[in-house]
Amino acid sequence: MRKAVILLSGGLDSAVTLAQARSLGYACYALTADYGQRHRIEISRAGKIAAAFQAVEHKVVNVNLRSFGGSVLTGNDPLPHVRENPGDQNDIPGTYVPARNTVLLSLALAWAEVLRAEVIFIGANAVDYSGYPDCRPEFLEAFQRLARLGTKAGTIGSWQIKVEAPLINCSKAQIVKLGEKLGVDFSLTISCYNPGPEGRPCNACEACMFRKKGFSEAGIKDKPEVVNGL
Numbered sequence: 001m002r003k004a005v006i007l008l009s010g011g012l013d014s015a016v017t018l019a020q021a022r023s024l025g026y027a028c029y030a031l032t033a034d035y036g037q038r039h040r041i042e043i044s045r046a047g048k049i050a051a052a053f054q055a056v057e058h059k060v061v062n063v064n065l066r067s068f069g070g071s072v073l074t075g076n077d078p079l080p081h082v083r084e085n086p087g088d089q090n091d092i093p094g095t096y097v098p099a100r101n102t103v104l105l106s107l108a109l110a111w112a113e114v115l116r117a118e119v120i121f122i123g124a125n126a127v128d129y130s131g132y133p134d135c136r137p138e139f140l141e142a143f144q145r146l147a148r149l150g151t152k153a154g155t156i157g158s159w160q161i162k163v164e165a166p167l168i169n170c171s172k173a174q175i176v177k178l179g180e181k182l183g184v185d186f187s188l189t190i191s192c193y194n195p196g197p198e199g200r201p202c203n204a205c206e207a208c209m210f211r212k213k214g215f216s217e218a219g220i221k222d223k224p225e226v227v228n229g230l
Contacts, residue, residue: 005108005117006028007032007108
């Protein structure tokens with residue numbers, strides 16, 4: 001089978017991305033980062049999602065971005081209020097983690113080169129998103145060029161990696177509908193940036209608002225097991 005590395009956070013978008021990669025016939029290798037995020041419960045959720053979609057392997061890599069700071073997701077400051085225009089690319093929120101996707105894609109690239117995987121899948125989204133610069137199509141295109149220039153296999157021409165973001169132009173409602181079609185168990189996923197100890201969503205952060213809006217517009221009920229689906 002063709003191999004793919006999937007960045008899997010434990011959230012809705014990455015779960016649907018894994019499901020789609022699996023439906024396309026890839027042997028999926030899931031990669032999750034413990035980067036010091038305050039919502040670390042997503043790591044255990046990622047393991048359950050990987051198992052549900054029969055990932056060949058699920059790696060959790062420790063990368064302590066908390067030591068750099070620069071984000072409320074890797075610190076202890078209160079989460080920012082939900083913004084009126086979250087799609088404004090000039091308004092980058094405090095939940096942005098400096099260079100996070102660059103770091104995560106680099107880790108995925110290293111594993112992909114070892115595996116000789118064809119594709120790296122990432123659940124980045126440029127429609128219903130928080131204005132993160134590393135979720136834009138032009139960033140992903142640039143990283144793919146970097147991947148081909150900065151690897152041994154790419155340099156000698158024996159391997160060409162693709163970076164795929166199948167949800168990049170989807171609304172959250174479209175992502176929910178696709179997840180339903182692909183059999184994603186939404187109760188395994190977590191979107192909240194500030195969940196309780198058992199995964200109970202705060203229902204106040206921007207990630208919770210995006211999720212709620214997506215399910216509402218899709219006409220699909222979010223499963224209540226999301227509270228305790230550990």
